Amino acid sequence: MLKVEFYGGKGGVGKTTLSSARAHYYTKLGKKTLLVSTDPAHSISDVLGIQVGSKLKSITPLLDAIEIDPEEEANLYIDQIRRDLNSILSPVVLEDVNKQLRAARVMPGTHEASLFDKMIELMDLHKDVYDVMIFDTAPTGHTLRLLTLPELLIEWFEGLIKKREKIVKLKAMLGLKEDDPILARLKIRRDTFLKAKDMIRSDNTSIHLVMNPEKMPLEETKKAMKYLNDAHQPVAEIIINKILPPDIVEPFFKNKIKKEQEVIAEVKAIYSYLKITEIYLLDQDMDADSLFKIVELL
Numbered sequence: 001m002l003k004v005e006f007y008g009g010k011g012g013v014g015k016t017t018l019s020s021a022r023a024h025y026y027t028k029l030g031k032k033t034l035l036v037s038t039d040p041a042h043s044i045s046d047v048l049g050i051q052v053g054s055k056l057k058s059i060t061p062l063l064d065a066i067e068i069d070p071e072e073e074a075n076l077y078i079d080q081i082r083r084d085l086n087s088i089l090s091p092v093v094l095e096d097v098n099k100q101l102r103a104a105r106v107m108p109g110t111h112e113a114s115l116f117d118k119m120i121e122l123m124d125l126h127k128d129v130y131d132v133m134i135f136d137t138a139p140t141g142h143t144l145r146l147l148t149l150p151e152l153l154i155e156w157f158e159g160l161i162k163k164r165e166k167i168v169k170l171k172a173m174l175g176l177k178e179d180d181p182i183l184a185r186l187k188i189r190r191d192t193f194l195k196a197k198d199m200i201r202s203d204n205t206s207i208h209l210v211m212n213p214e215k216m217p218l219e220e221t222k223k224a225m226k227y228l229n230d231a232h233q234p235v236a237e238i239i240i241n242k243i244l245p246p247d248i249v250e251p252f253f254k255n256k257i258k259k260e261q262e263v264i265a266e267v268k269a270i271y272s273y274l275k276i277t278e279i280y281l282l283d284q285d286m287d288a289d290s291l292f293k294i295v296e297l298l
């Protein structure tokens, strides 16, 4: 059964570092793993030390990686909608619709929706190839919020399908019996979201929040935890990254270390039922070599 892990958190906290390290960690356990980046900044290439692109790339015998470009996906997504509509609408209406679709390319939500489609497609297409799939999410894309959407969208599509079925029935009564491409398309969309819901709600799918040991990030993590819990999408692990090693003796760092340890203690107290992973700040930025120091800490 495919295991799926999502890594979320603010920009710069270490999502790319931790998701890449976890991917390596799973390959050490002998698991065939796919690391997926949905961040347009595409930093997994830097961390893995190999240029990754929009096609599956082999990193090690057990590790593959792929970068999804939200903008490219949004364009593909809208082109698909356009093709669907082209075949069923009159040229006059189509002109108007095309105008709206052009606007949709830059509309908030389009990137997320198309990204979501692509994630589901990846999971569905490769579920028999990989043991583990790890998603490194973008800081701006509300990917984790997105995970709570399918339920809402299923209901919405059910409503649209019912309406469309009524129209098709009326047409049939008038003797206009033909296949209805709109209805077919709506059903495909609904089925995608049903599949998405099953995958996301599965016990094999988990959310991992990355944070740094500071007061503000702690408050943000609390908010994210509450939102996800309310949406019945519980978090499996909190990773506290970039912790100052307590053995630093310089007085300058003493207070900072004390404050960080207070935050860590609070996280442990509030979320005692969760897996809390502590990762120290390394004395260098992440590259293919230093990444393995993090893998050791997992």
Ligand SMILES: Nc1ncnc2c1ncn2[C@@H]1O[C@H](COP(=O)(O)OP(=O)(O)O)[C@@H](O)[C@H]1O
Pocket (backbone or CB within 6 Å): 009, 010, 011, 012, 013, 014, 015, 016, 017, 018, 043, 139, 241, 242, 243, 279, 280, 281, 282, 283, 284, 285, 286, 287
């Ligand atoms: N434990 C760590 N020790 C040292 N540097 C780290 C650590 N974790 C992350 N970094 C560095 O912090 C920066 C942001 O990390 P990154 O994983 O890209 O964050 P995100 O993906 O959340 O934006 C990078 O330069 C990375 O090398």
Ligand SMILES: [Mg+2]
Pocket (backbone or CB within 6 Å): 015, 016, 017, 039, 043, 136, 137
């Ligand atoms: Mg990143």
